[in-house]
Amino acid sequence: MKCVFCKSNTKVTDKRESPEGTRRRRECLKCKKRFTTYEKADNKNIIVVKKDGRREPFSVEKLKEGLMRACMKRQISVDKIDKIIEDVQEKLKTKGKEVKSQIIGKMVINRLRKLDKVAYIRFASVYMDFKNIKDFKKVISEV
Numbered sequence: 189m190k191c192v193f194c195k196s197n198t199k200v201t202d203k204r205e206s207p208e209g210t211r212r213r214r215e216c217l218k219c220k221k222r223f224t225t226y227e228k229a230d231n232k233n234i235i236v237v238k239k240d241g242r243r244e245p246f247s248v249e250k251l252k253e254g255l256m257r258a259c260m261k262r263q264i265s266v267d268k269i270d271k272i273i274e275d276v277q278e279k280l281k282t283k284g285k286e287v288k289s290q291i292i293g294k295m296v297i298n299r300l301r302k303l304d305k306v307a308y309i310r311f312a313s314v315y316m317d318f319k320n321i322k323d324f325k326k327v328i329s330e331v
Contacts, residue, residue, distance in 0.1 A: 191216035192223055207274065235286045246280065246287070248273060255296065258311035262304050272299045305331050 189198050196218035203212050209228030215221070234246040255269045276295045280287055293315040300308040312318075312327050 189214060189225065191219060191221065193221050194219045207270075233285060234280055234283075236292065237286055237288045239289060243286070246292075248277070251276065251292070251296070254311065254314070255300075258300065258307045258314075259304065262307050264304055264307060268303060272296060272303070275299060301331070 190196065191198050191214075194216060196216055198214040198216050201213045201215050201222070203210065205211070206226070209226045212225045212227065214223055214225060235243050236246050237243055251273055252269065255272060259269060276292060276299075279295055280292070283291065297308065297312055297315055300311050308331065309324070309327055313324065316323065316327070318324055318327075
């Protein structure tokens with residue numbers, strides 16, 4: 189990588205994993221200045237196959253919106269929601285280029301069940317497409 193200051197070559201002095209991605213501390217071979225870079229895998233190549241057969245690119249924003257809605261007015265920090273999203277993204281990398289929306293839903297629902305029962309039921313009501321109160325009662329009895 190080129191130095192952000194003088195555009196010369198750099199070397200990596202330290203590397204570690206962080207929530208933001210792979211963190212690399214770099215030093216310029218010419219001017220000796222140091223800077224940090226973060227590297228994160230791109231999930232734009234993942235295609236989500238919907239129940240009706242439609243295909244659309246995976247959207248972190250859409251996933252976060254659904255989680256935020258399920259966790260609304262609950263004592264759940266944004267950090268915990270971001271952790272769920274990060275975990276799902278990591279798992280998706282191993283699933284191939286196309287992933288069924290049901291698989292993503294199961295990943296999220298399993299994490300929410302452990303985190304908060306109310307958020308779990310809210311998310312499940314959309315994910316499992318509840319039709320009436322009996323569907324709610326069934327899930328509540330399982331929790």
